Amino acid sequence: MDWKPVALSAEPRDQSWYEASARARLAGLLDVDTFQEFIGPEQRQMSPHLPLFALPRAFDDGMIVGRGRLDGRDVLAAAQEGRFMGGAFGEIHGAKLVGLLRAALAVKPAAVLILFDTGGVRLQEANAGETAIAEIMRAITQVRAAGIPVIGLIGGRAGCYGGGGLIAGTCAHLVISEGGRLSVSGPEVIETNKGAEEFDSRDRALVWRTMGGKHRRLLGAADAFVADTIGAFREAALAAIPEAPSFDLATLEAEQARLEARLERFGDTRDATEIWGRLGVNDPAAVPSLTTEGFDALLDSLPEGSHHAR
Amino acid sequence: MMDWRQERTARDARLARARPHADGKVVPAARVVDLLEAILQPGDRVCLEGDNQKQADCLARGLSGCDPARVHDLHMVQSGIVLPEHLDIFEQGIARRLDYSYSGPQGGRIAKMLYGGQIELGAVHTYLELFARYFIDLTPNVALIAGVSADRDGNLYTGPNTEDTPTVVEATAFKNGVVVAQVNEIVDRVPRVDIPGDRVDFVVEADTPFYVEPLFTRDPGAVTETQILMAMMAIKGIYAEYGIRRLNHGIGFGTAAIELLLPTYAERLGLKGQIATHWALNPHPSLIPAIESGWVKQIHCFGSEVGMDKYIRARPDVFFTGSDGSLRSNRAFCQTAGLYACDLFIGSTLQIDLQGHSSTVTTNRVAGFGGAPNMGSDPHGRRHPSDTWMKAGQEAGGTGDPALRRGRKLVVQLVETFGDKLVPAFVERLDALELARKLNLELAPVMVYADDVTHIVTEEGIANLLLCRTLDEREQAIRGVAGYTDVGRGRDHAEVERLRARGIIRRPEDLGIEPLDADRSLLAARSIKDLVQWSGGLYEPPAKFRNW
Amino acid sequence: MEKLSFRHTTRTALPGTRASAITGVVASGNLEVLLERNLAPDACHVEIDTAIKGYAEVWAAVVADFVARRQPGGLTITINDGGARPDTVSLRLAQGARLMELP
Numbered sequence: 001m002d003w004k005p006v007a008l009s010a011e012p013r014d015q016s017w018y019e020a021s022a023r024a025r026l027a028g029l030l031d032v033d034t035f036q037e038f039i040g041p042e043q044r045q046m047s048p049h050l051p052l053f054a055l056p057r058a059f060d061d062g063m064i065v066g067r068g069r070l071d072g073r074d075v076l077a078a079a080q081e082g083r084f085m086g087g088a089f090g091e092i093h094g095a096k097l098v099g100l101l102r103a104a105l106a107v108k109p110a111a112v113l114i115l116f117d118t119g120g121v122r123l124q125e126a127n128a129g130e131t132a133i134a135e136i137m138r139a140i141t142q143v144r145a146a147g148i149p150v151i152g153l154i155g156g157r158a159g160c161y162g163g164g165g166l167i168a169g170t171c172a173h174l175v176i177s178e179g180g181r182l183s184v185s186g187p188e189v190i191e192t193n194k195g196a197e198e199f200d201s202r203d204r205a206l207v208w209r210t211m212g213g214k215h216r217r218l219l220g221a222a223d224a225f226v227a228d229t230i231g232a233f234r235e236a237a238l239a240a241i242p243e244a245p246s247f248d249l250a251t252l253e254a255e256q257a258r259l260e261a262r263l264e265r266f267g268d269t270r271d272a273t274e275i276w277g278r279l280g281v282n283d284p285a286a287v288p289s290l291t292t293e294g295f296d297a298l299l300d301s302l303p304e305g306s307h308h309a310r
Numbered sequence: 311m312m313d314w315r316q317e318r319t320a321r322d323a324r325l326a327r328a329r330p331h332a333d334g335k336v337v338p339a340a341r342v343v344d345l346l347e348a349i350l351q352p353g354d355r356v357c358l359e360g361d362n363q364k365q366a367d368c369l370a371r372g373l374s375g376c377d378p379a380r381v382h383d384l385h386m387v388q389s390g391i392v393l394p395e396h397l398d399i400f401e402q403g404i405a406r407r408l409d410y411s412y413s414g415p416q417g418g419r420i421a422k423m424l425y426g427g428q429i430e431l432g433a434v435h436t437y438l439e440l441f442a443r444y445f446i447d448l449t450p451n452v453a454l455i456a457g458v459s460a461d462r463d464g465n466l467y468t469g470p471n472t473e474d475t476p477t478v479v480e481a482t483a484f485k486n487g488v489v490v491a492q493v494n495e496i497v498d499r500v501p502r503v504d505i506p507g508d509r510v511d512f513v514v515e516a517d518t519p520f521y522v523e524p525l526f527t528r529d530p531g532a533v534t535e536t537q538i539l540m541a542m543m544a545i546k547g548i549y550a551e552y553g554i555r556r557l558n559h560g561i562g563f564g565t566a567a568i569e570l571l572l573p574t575y576a577e578r579l580g581l582k583g584q585i586a587t588h589w590a591l592n593p594h595p596s597l598i599p600a601i602e603s604g605w606v607k608q609i610h611c612f613g614s615e616v617g618m619d620k621y622i623r624a625r626p627d628v629f630f631t632g633s634d635g636s637l638r639s640n641r642a643f644c645q646t647a648g649l650y651a652c653d654l655f656i657g658s659t660l661q662i663d664l665q666g667h668s669s670t671v672t673t674n675r676v677a678g679f680g681g682a683p684n685m686g687s688d689p690h691g692r693r694h695p696s697d698t699w700m701k702a703g704q705e706a707g708g709t710g711d712p713a714l715r716r717g718r719k720l721v722v723q724l725v726e727t728f729g730d731k732l733v734p735a736f737v738e739r740l741d742a743l744e745l746a747r748k749l750n751l752e753l754a755p756v757m758v759y760a761d762d763v764t765h766i767v768t769e770e771g772i773a774n775l776l777l778c779r780t781l782d783e784r785e786q787a788i789r790g791v792a793g794y795t796d797v798g799r800g801r802d803h804a805e806v807e808r809l810r811a812r813g814i815i816r817r818p819e820d821l822g823i824e825p826l827d828a829d830r831s832l833l834a835a836r837s838i839k840d841l842v843q844w845s846g847g848l849y850e851p852p853a854k855f856r857n858w
Numbered sequence: 859m860e861k862l863s864f865r866h867t868t869r870t871a872l873p874g875t876r877a878s879a880i881t882g883v884v885a886s887g888n889l890e891v892l893l894e895r896n897l898a899p900d901a902c903h904v905e906i907d908t909a910i911k912g913y914a915e916v917w918a919a920v921v922a923d924f925v926a927r928r929q930p931g932g933l934t935i936t937i938n939d940g941g942a943r944p945d946t947v948s949l950r951l952a953q954g955a956r957l958m959e960l961p
Contacts, residue, residue, distance in 0.1 A: 003847055004843070005844075006835060008574060008834060010831050019836065042878045054859050056908070057907070059880065059892055059938065062884075083883045083888070084884050202854075204853070204857045205858055208858060288857075288858030535949060536943075536946065536949070726945070727945065728945070732910065732941070770945075793944060799915075799919055
């Protein structure tokens with residue numbers, strides 16, 4: 001087993017993505033000092049709904065949008081602050097992302113980067129939140145149809161759940177770390193509806209086997225697996241831009257076929273380890289404890305290539 | 311004519327009554343109740359092994375299954391009240407009187423039962439104090455203990471969680487008592503003999519392995535900037551200042567932060583080899599980076615910790631291990647080590663008053679004492695000097711010939727001025743006083759007394775109580791680090807500045823520490839996964855700390 | 859929710875030319891601090907929106923100490939608070955002041 005020493009670096013790009021605030025992720029992801037925020041906190045576009053519930057508001061409603069450079073290339077970027085209301089979509093939060101995506105059609109950046117960290121829609125603003133999810137998904141299809149890749153980055157505490165999971169499904173390319181999780185229904189919701197025997201939400205190993213970064217990468221629900229550093233996400237985002245598929249009927253038909261084949265091949269399995277075994281992994285039970293290097297080596301050894309679809 | 315063999319005769323009778331239920335020493339789990347009803351007599355003193363971690367849970371269930379008409383009015387003497395059965399037996403009338411040390415997990419229920427008069431309380435002790443009384447006036451008639459494995463001669467392997475067992479058995483077996491052990495399995499040959507078979511009367515192969523709670527694992531992901539700042543102050547302002555080589559850390563996030571700062575912040579201060587080399591400590595996973603970085607010469611443990619076995623086996627130069635390779639812990643010896651062979655105790659508390667008395671008691675929870683008052687006290691019986699002990703003694707001052715004064719052990723309280731839900735840690739009057747009144751106790755349950763505590767570290771600075779010469783100076787020194795609590799805001803500002811000029815209060819900037827530098831990037835490990843990586847994969851965290 | 863407002867006069871302005879900075883996150887036990895350089899050089903206004911009522915005196919003391927120490931003249935400081943402890947508040951204010959001093 002390859003146990004590298006723990007890196008003790010103070011460099012911003014060596015810091016943990018998982019632990020970083022949305023602003024710190026953006027600052028480290030993009031070229032130094034290139035981020036210009038739209039509708040910044042000093043404009044105080046805050047939630048009109050939260051005061052009704054005696055809940056504190058955030059100046060940016062937990063969504064930071066703007067423009068910057070990625071290795072010199074012009075990009076638009078949006079980052080969710082997962083620690084504010086669980087990163088959940090509210091009216092302003094969602095509207096800012098919709099606006100950014102619509103602006104992409106005029107700005108024509110090299111890519112739009114979405115830094116997901118969300119539990120889904122904010123219950124207190126459910127209607128506005130759901131509407132925003134739908135508008136965002138539609139806007140993404142329009143951005144992609146205009147030839148601009150939309151790249152999702154998943155690795156925060158809240159994961160990428162609910163409406164966020166749906167939005168991620170419309171992205172051209174997803175980058176995920178081990179700590180990241182991607183799904184629609186969350187573990188507690190599954191347990192509440194189907195019982196603990198079906199899914200014990202307190203079994204963290206089960207949650208990550210089912211929804212976590214390694215499984216999503218192995219299953220093909222995410223395209224790139226990275227270490228938990230801001231630098232690793234930056235490199236993967238850069239590498240993703242030329243890889244993004246064209247958004248046309250051929251791509252969608254290939255996606256449909258891939259998903260049908262996937263369901264056919266794995267639909268009867270009861271646990272992710274069975275899927276990994278069928279993918280050709282020799283020791284499925286050992287996958288969760290592999291280091292990043294070990295997991296990368298495993299990916300290299302598997303017969304499945306990368307595919308463009310999720 | 312005196313009968314000098316009454317206890318011996320009684321022991322023989324107990325064994326004879328038990329014989330039909332045993333095959334030699336071995337008793338099946340299904341016959342536990344029969345066994346206990348045979349050997350126990352009403353009014354017996356019984357030690358039911360409720361250690362800090364390990365629980366003789368099969369025997370506890372068995373005791374709770376006894377017929378109260380046959381087994382009643384027992385006097386329980388045990389370290390820990392941890393399992394529900396430990397209190398059920400009082401409701402059932404099986405037990406009546408209790409002497410113990412620690413009741414954290416059952417704090418709420420035991421408080422209710424004490425108020426309600428369902429338990430006749432002897433006293434709440436520290437661990438070492440209770441062990442001491444096992445040999446004087448609380449000697450058990452029957453000990454119900456837990457081990458990992460046994461052979462058919464009763465030789466026991468107690469393994470990493472040896473904890474209190476040798477002490478309990480020593481007192482019971484050598485004073486005509488009966489010892490019953492539950493084990494996970496009966497084997498032909500135990501990996502090592504922790505308890506010789508001639509001290510063990512019966513062995514029960516339990517239905518499930520004995521339960522151990524992970525108590526000493528702290529997720530580095532939860533360490534806050536405030537805790538890091540306080541750790542920096544402790545390292546620079548106390549460990550470096552007094553040259554602390556031999557020490558004991560209480561468990562908590564505050565001490566975890568110190569442990570995680572040794573390979574980084576303390577390394578940069580050039581302190582490796584000069585501080586934190588010899589430890590009385592449970593196997594804290596958060597110390598792994600410091601061990602791996604070469605800071606630690608050796609550690610003696612009170613007990614073990616879930617997930618640390620493989621790592622400990624691979625580090626026999628550091629930990630106490632047996633010929634079989636696994637950890638050998640011993641609470642009695644480690645408590646003694648912490649008392650006499652360490653120059654510093656540091657831990658957290660819930661409440662401190664204006665004199666410096668501290669307590670973890672709240673009015674509806676009785677957690678007991680555990681080991682902290684023992685660790686956090688200055689032992690007057692100490693004679694050997696160390697630089698730290700002498701320096702602290704000099705700071706404490708005194709009158710008369712210096713050659714007739716003692717040194718002082720450092721007892722440091724790490725206190726965040728506000729706790730959960732903005733409850734202030736600094737108070738004018740301890741909740742412990744209210745508890746004493748409600749329970750009719752002569753003494754309020756104080757964890758560390760004012761005359762033992764030497765330093766208080768808060769996010770506002772360090773108060774050196776050794777240097778205070780009057781009660782008023784002491785009160786202002788405490789107020790001077792009590793932050794924005796009512797106690798802190800009630801300070802005499804002019805007096806606090808004078809104390810600061812004398813070095814009695816030191817703020818971060820007085821120590822050359824910039825609070826804005828207290829950043830999580832200083833931690834040698836920022837997650838449980840990092841600790842696993844530091845250990846080269848040897849550390850196996852319990853399930854609730856893993857996502858794999 | 860409780861709204862608090864403090865007006866202070868400082869001896870000097872906070873060094874630096876940055877127009878605004880933000881630090882912290884609104885979450886349980888945490889707070890967000892927005893600093894804007896938009897007042898006369900000897901004025902400092904602090905506006906607080908907090909989820910926990912009843913701590914006006916503590917806020918006043920924390921803010922007064924921060925103003926005395928850092929002399930943040932010229933700044934409007936607006937806070938959204940999720941129930942942070944006073945030491946966390948002091949830390950965020952200090953972090954904010956440092957950001958505003960950056961070139």
